[in-house]
Amino acid sequence: MNVPRPAPIEPAQVDPATLAAFGQLVRDRLGLEIGKSRDQLARKLWSTALDAGLAEAEPSSWVAVLGRASPLSRGWAAIADVVPNHETSFFRDVEQLQRAVESVPPGPGAARLLSVGCSSGEEVFSLVMLLHGRLEALWGRRAEVWGLDVSPAALARARKGWFPLGAVERAGAGPEAWQTRFLRPSGEGFVLREHVRERARFHEANLALPASLAVLGQFDVVLCRNVLIHFEPEAAKRAVNSLRTLVKPGGSLVLGAAEAPLLGALR
Numbered sequence: 001m002n003v004p005r006p007a008p009i010e011p012a013q014v015d016p017a018t019l020a021a022f023g024q025l026v027r028d029r030l031g032l033e034i035g036k037s038r039d040q041l042a043r044k045l046w047s048t049a050l051d052a053g054l055a056e057a058e059p060s061s062w063v064a065v066l067g068r069a070s071p072l073s074r075g076w077a078a079i080a081d082v083v084p085n086h087e088t089s090f091f092r093d094v095e096q097l098q099r100a101v102e103s104v105p106p107g108p109g110a111a112r113l114l115s116v117g118c119s120s121g122e123e124v125f126s127l128v129m130l131l132h133g134r135l136e137a138l139w140g141r142r143a144e145v146w147g148l149d150v151s152p153a154a155l156a157r158a159r160k161g162w163f164p165l166g167a168v169e170r171a172g173a174g175p176e177a178w179q180t181r182f183l184r185p186s187g188e189g190f191v192l193r194e195h196v197r198e199r200a201r202f203h204e205a206n207l208a209l210p211a212s213l214a215v216l217g218q219f220d221v222v223l224c225r226n227v228l229i230h231f232e233p234e235a236a237k238r239a240v241n242s243l244r245t246l247v248k249p250g251g252s253l254v255l256g257a258a259e260a261p262l263l264g265a266l267r
């Protein structure tokens with residue numbers, strides 16, 4: 001049974017100092033710049049407080065409690081689930097994905113690709129579908145595509161591998177007959193077939209905390225698209241430097257079109 005969410009408080013009920021402190025907390029913790037809209041900030045703070053189980057307390061105490069929360073707490077997860085923009089789609093900017101797949105260098109062992117800020121997994125599954133057949137045909141290699149995100153809720157959706165019909169309607173141009181070769185109908189949507197899901201792996205980590213990324217090892221291609229445009233500029237530069245350490249020698253780092261100038265950022 002769905003429990004209705006209580007009505008949000010009016011933005012005017014949250015004092016400017018609380019909103020500013022929330023914006024700073026999100027910047028420090030995730031590297032994200034939430035923007036200047038007072039209403040949007042108040043709505044995100046309200047949803048975060050609700051998900052963190054704080055809604056009964058005074059708004060002025062929320063940020064202090066969230067600020068003391070440990071990385072494993074409900075408060076931390078609530079910030080990661082509620083605050084970022086999680087918009088994504090299958091085969092988004094597909095020419096760039098295609099070029100990334102074609103750039104995988106030949107070599108021994110499994111070809112490894114990583115999508116940083118993978119949201120609910122569409123980018124990861126798109127890469128698996130684009131890779132399908134190509135690596136075995138060329139070099140007899142196996143492929144593994146990892147997705148990394150800070151949001152536990154987005155990753156839970158990705159691991160399920162189930163998507164509503166609208167996700168197919170919004171998709172970019174995929175490989176020929178991808179909908180029948182790689183998906184099967186399930187309820188009001190579809191699931192990825194087993195041979196696609198078995199190549200996808202997901203990992204929770206925070207791009208603003210380099211130590212949380214290192215456990216995955218290095219990759220032939222690291223993609224980070226439509227993530228750093230939401231970052232505060234200095235945090236974005238630090239993130240690019242962390243991402244560079246995840247790329248194998250001879251591999252490549254791919255940012256979204258609007259983020260590419262960051263590749264020239266100081267190391």
Ligand SMILES: C[S@@+](CC[C@H](N)C(=O)[O-])C[C@H]1O[C@@H](n2cnc3c(N)ncnc32)[C@H](O)[C@@H]1O
Pocket residue numbers: 029030031032080084085086087088089092115116117118119120123148149150151154205206207208224225226227
């Ligand atoms: C707009 S989506 C982009 C999804 C996909 N890369 C694409 O281009 O379609 C941005 C994702 O980045 C994730 N994200 C934001 N800040 C992050 C951080 N500090 N560490 C890891 N992931 C983060 C968000 O949770 C969100 O799912």
